[in-house]
Amino acid sequence: MSAPHELTLAEASGLIAARKLSPVELLEDCISRIEALDPRINAFVRQTSEEARIAAKEAETEIARTGPRSPLHGIPVGIKDIIDLAGHPTTCHSRLRLDHHAERDAAVVARLRKAGAVFPGKLxxxxxxxxxxxxxxxxxxxxNPWNPAHHPGGSSSGSGAAIAARMIPAALGTDTGGSVRHPASHCGIVGLKPTxxxxxxxxxxxxxxSLDHVGPLTRTTRDAALMMNIMAAGREDYTRHLNDGLRGLRIGFVRHFHERDQPAHPEMAAAIEAASALMENEGATVSNLILPPLGEFSSVNRVILVAEAAVVHEDWLRNRPEDYAGVTRRRLLPGLFLPAVDLMHAARHRTRLIAAVENAFRDVDLLLTASSMDPAALIDDIAEVExxxxxxxxxxxxxxxxPAVTLMAGLSSGGLPLSIQLVAPLFAEALLLRAAHGFERAAPWKDMAPPLHG
Incomplete structure (x- = not known):
């Protein structure tokens, strides 16, 4: 058997259910992996090892007596540190929140805890x-575990890094402008932004x-489906049609996003084209599809984001601006000076953009687009990151x-992940994951891992 930390969520879950792996063994191996690698990766801001050990032992005892509650029973899941974990600070990676104390779990964490998940730390x-x-x-x-000199993507940076480094099999992230899918793109894993x-x-x-989403980061699409079964509270079984493949699906390829609107790095563009060809080889029909220019979506997102963020941060921005990182302060302050008329224009245009995407799904089942336009930049090259x-x-x-999912689509010549994005109609996560799994299953890089050694 592979070392426990190398197992996917689904693999570990199957072995736990078969009594061939205990939650305690899995957790201890993950903790050892964290202790060996995290000094280089900085994925964790707070380890909760002792609490997790108690939960893993309880899971082991319960599973031995009555079987697992769910496929997540005894599985370590990391929590992005803007999501409440009862009894621990939610620091948001900020000195403004160092004294915060979460009295209860976030709703999504409560669902995972009820399913038997174990929480080894905040990310x-x-x-x-x-x-x-x-x-x-x-x-x-x-x-970035593929090369620690590089950026892992953000803002769910620790979540992406921890999964890619095989420290834990699954994590929670949040996504307001791409923050689950960005680290998935740069770290070569699966990142799903649900409806x-x-x-x-x-x-x-x-x-x-109005832009925030909570989503899973995992090694595989099957793992993402298992997470969503719990996170969406049993709305449907997202694993049910995973093996149906790509055959017969109509995919609209939004080429202009990466060809004209924001011309992609040549290696990223080539990876996206290769992904399209692979999907056709697997039986999908791929045709070009035109949406409004990428800049229109980005402008609407930025106006709404800074306005809504200013509501959250107004008091701190006025009274404690020096306690933010410089980059945070620069990104938040414009919201205090945004004219109301600009926000109203953005809100009106948003309805047109929603309609444009909805209309696209009259003719296709899914969209294929770029995710990132470039491989990960050097983390200390501020200008290139910006x-x-x-x-x-x-x-x-x-x-x-x-709903949208980002998947690995190869490696750059520098050994950094390349990526694609698939998008589905509202609440069609099952279809999205089916297509993503069909691509993943046929892709030659699905088993690639960062060259990290503990």
Missing amino acids: ATHEFAIGGPAFDLPFPPAR YELVPREGVFPLAF RTYPRQARTPFNVTGH
Whole structure:
């Protein structure tokens, strides 16, 4: 058997159910992995090992007596540190929240806990899920396991890094302009942004109320489906049609996002084209599809985001601005000076953009787009991080609320992950995961892992 930390969620779950692996063994191996690698990766801001050990032992005893409650019973799941975990601070990676104490679990954490998940720690984020990577905060920024000199993507940076480094099999992240899918893109894993409000946001520190989503980061699409079965409270079984494949699906390829609107790095563009060809080889019909320009989605997202974030941060911005990281302060302050007329124009245009995407699904089942336009930048090259950070096609689907998943699509010549994005109609996560699994199953890089050694 592989070392427990190398197992996917589904693999570990199957072995636990078959009494061939105990939750205690799995957790201890993950803790050893964290202790060996996290000094280089900085994925965790707080380890809760002793509490997790108690939960794992309880899971072991219960499973031996009555069997697992769910496929997540005894599985370690990391929590992005803007999501409440009862009894622990939710710092949001900020000195402004170091004294915070969560009295109860966030709603999504409560669902995972009820399913038997074990929580080994809180994971790094960009400050308040907007300011980063930054080096003037109480905690260092997370780094990319494929090359720790590079950015792991954000803002769910610790979640992406921890999964890719095989520290834990699954994690929670949040996504307001792409913050689950960005680290998935840069770390070579699966990041799913569900339909808006499918997963509850109670107990999650807000960035922008009408754009925020909570989603899973995992190694595989099957693992994402297992997480969603719990996170969406049994709305449907997202694993049921996973093996149906791509045959017969109509996919609209939004090429202009990465060809004209924001021309992608040549290696990223080639990976997206290769992904399209692979999907056709697997039986999908791929045709070009035109949406409004990427810049329109990005502008609407930015206006709404900074306005809604200003509501959350107004008091701190006026009274404690020096306590933010410089990059966080620069990104939040414009919201205090945004004319109301600009917000109203953005809100009106948002309805047109939603309609445009909805209309696209009259003719196709799914959309294929770029996720990131570039491989991960060097984390300490501030200018390059700032240049590449907004070069992405994830933001449109925060504006519209449609479910989207990012998948690995190869490696760059520098050994960094390349990626694609698939998008589905509202509440069609099962279809989205079916297509993603069909792609993943046929892809030659599905078993690739970062060259990290403990």
